[in-house]
Amino acid sequence: MANISDGRLAGKMALVTGAAQGLGLAIARSFLEAGATVALTDVNEQVSAVARELDPTGKRASGYVLDVRSESAWTAVYDKVGAALGPIDILVNNAAMTISKSVWDIPADEWDDVMAVNLRGVFFGCRVAGRHMRERGKGRIINLSSLAGQRGGVVAGAHYSASKAGIIVLTKCFAQELAGKGVTVNAIAPAAIEGPMTKEMPAEKVQGLAKTIPVGRLGSDTEVGAAAVYLAADDAGFVTGATLDVNGGVFMR
Numbered sequence: 001m002a003n004i005s006d007g008r009l010a011g012k013m014a015l016v017t018g019a020a021q022g023l024g025l026a027i028a029r030s031f032l033e034a035g036a037t038v039a040l041t042d043v044n045e046q047v048s049a050v051a052r053e054l055d056p057t058g059k060r061a062s063g064y065v066l067d068v069r070s071e072s073a074w075t076a077v078y079d080k081v082g083a084a085l086g087p088i089d090i091l092v093n094n095a096a097m098t099i100s101k102s103v104w105d106i107p108a109d110e111w112d113d114v115m116a117v118n119l120r121g122v123f124f125g126c127r128v129a130g131r132h133m134r135e136r137g138k139g140r141i142i143n144l145s146s147l148a149g150q151r152g153g154v155v156a157g158a159h160y161s162a163s164k165a166g167i168i169v170l171t172k173c174f175a176q177e178l179a180g181k182g183v184t185v186n187a188i189a190p191a192a193i194e195g196p197m198t199k200e201m202p203a204e205k206v207q208g209l210a211k212t213i214p215v216g217r218l219g220s221d222t223e224v225g226a227a228a229v230y231l232a233a234d235d236a237g238f239v240t241g242a243t244l245d246v247n248g249g250v251f252m253r
């Protein structure tokens with residue numbers, strides 16, 4: 001992949017969900033580096049402070065509270081961001097609840113909560129953005145799936161894995177709807193990315209995990225960010241309905 005600091009997303013406006021931390025924040029950083037203006041959104045109100053840290057001027061990064069479970073919240077924030085920063089060219093549906101639990105122990109309300117955030121939230125995001133982008137005749141939607149959604153979770157719970165599998169087909173549904181309108185819809189399926197969870201793990205455990213990965217190491221959040229920049233750029237216009245695996249070769253199709 002080419003250097004992302006090449007201004008590939010200059011003049012583009014992006015909205016990222018679940019961007020107060022983790023991969024959402026890393027993707028927002030990569031987009032900024034590639035020249036885009038970014039609206040960081042999250043259910044966590046800290047997102048405004050996080051955005052200010054990225055860009056104290058507020059000209060290229062700003063934070064908005066958005067709970068992805070609500071379609072009316074989506075519409076309100078989409079309109080607000082559009083009025084403040086201009087029409088949205090790129091949407092990244094990243095927000096998620098990650099819960100590890102045995103299939104035997106998942107309570108019904110927890111199943112519903114995970115589906116509401118991870119799958120319904122992505123459905124609403126694609127629908128709200130899709131309508132606007134369809135009208136403009138251009139746009140990019142990127143949905144965060146997971147290795148767990150491709151082969152079932154070992155660590156992640158069945159609710160999480162099922163929601164991530166659902167995202168792959170939802171991506172195809174919206175890709176088919178929007179393919180003729182200049183809008184692409186793709187998924188990224190990461191696995192074993194270094195982050196707060198792996199930093200807390202004992203070094204031997206991380207090394208053991210790395211040995212199970214063909215490339216011999218864990219992935220980095222900047223590698224996920226670079227994948228998002230690739231899919232968001234104009235020259236990825238012939239890629240739609242795809243799932244880009246960022247997994248070090250753990251799962252090959």
Ligand SMILES: NC(=O)c1ccc[n+]([C@@H]2O[C@H](COP(=O)([O-])OP(=O)(O)OC[C@H]3O[C@@H](n4cnc5c(N)ncnc54)[C@H](O)[C@@H]3O)[C@@H](O)[C@H]2O)c1
Binds near residue numbers: 093094098147190
């Ligand atoms: N980190 C990994 O190794 C990994 C691997 C595979 C897939 N993924 C996927 O990447 C994405 C990000 O993962 P992460 O590890 O950075 O997660 P994370 O838990 O660190 O961050 C998730 C963010 O989503 C936000 N969020 C939760 N509920 C929300 C809601 N209702 N509305 C809006 N925002 C909400 C949280 O506040 C948080 O900021 C997820 O979709 C996850 O499934 C991550």
